[in-house]
Amino acid sequence: MAAELSAHHRRLARQKREAIISAATELFLNRGYDGTSLARIAEAAAVSKSTLFKQFPTKAALFEAIVTESWRDADDTIARPQTGDLRSGLTSIGHRYADLIGRPGMTALFRIVIAELPRFPELGRMQFQLGKLPYFASVQHYLESEHEAGNADVPDAESAANQFLGMIANFVLWPRMLLTDWDPAPSDTRYAVEQAVQTMLARYSSGPSA
Incomplete structure (x- = not known):
């Protein structure tokens, strides 16, 4: 059971990460890097600010992840x-x-x-x-x-x-x-x-x- 819960949590974390990166890419493109806040990205990705900040404490860290994954x-x-x-x-x-x-x-x-x-x-x-x-x-x-x-x-x-x-x-x-x-x-x-x-x-x- 513990293994199943762990796998479930990893899957959810991965899905949230993908949603954040997708939302950030679209917002950066439409509103510009400077014109997009992490709070707006969290809202667009339908995740909490704490969830976003835990994975990406800065906008630069988030952009770095977008580049690396692309x-x-x-x-x-x-x-x-x-x-x-x-x-x-x-x-x-x-x-x-x-x-x-x-x-x-x-x-x-x-x-x-x-x-x-x-x-x-x-x-x-x-x-x-x-x-x-x-x-x-x-x-x-x-x-x-x-x-x-x-x-x-x-x-x-x-x-x-x-x-x-x-x-x-x-x-x-x-x-x-x-x-x-x-x-x-x-x-x-x-x-x-x-x-x-x-x-x-x-x-x-x-x-x-x-």
Whole structure:
């Protein structure tokens, strides 16, 4: 019985956390970071102020959680495939990245950061250091491992990772930031990833993958 109650309490806590993060993201986007109070977030999430303050004592802590959870696929064990097949590895990374940055929540996060950057530069630092940088590093490390294994010729993995992720983001994310009706079909996104993979193979493959 104690175990069941503990599991129930953990589930409730997780649901409340998700509600808080969802409400905060929407309010930050609609009212601005500075114009949104923790009390208003608690009200929108239908939780008590004490519940919110227990999990997120400051607005900065809450935004940090939003960034971290938005980029949760940056976990190295998830984002890095095994070495040995450059085409397969890049394809896996590319589709996962397209799915990640194509989420509505990710678009909202970028919009919040861009809108508030002049007044709150720390939001940009959080987005970069806690979100984009770990994800980028995982791709760079994957390319380095393929290079070291002799499966690819990637003398500058940092530049290569920038090229690969940039090709995908340029189709999936950045038009969405400017065009409210940008919603490419899954087949179009798959094609964009495939073309990015082909470009990388043409430049960096050292074997028959291309």
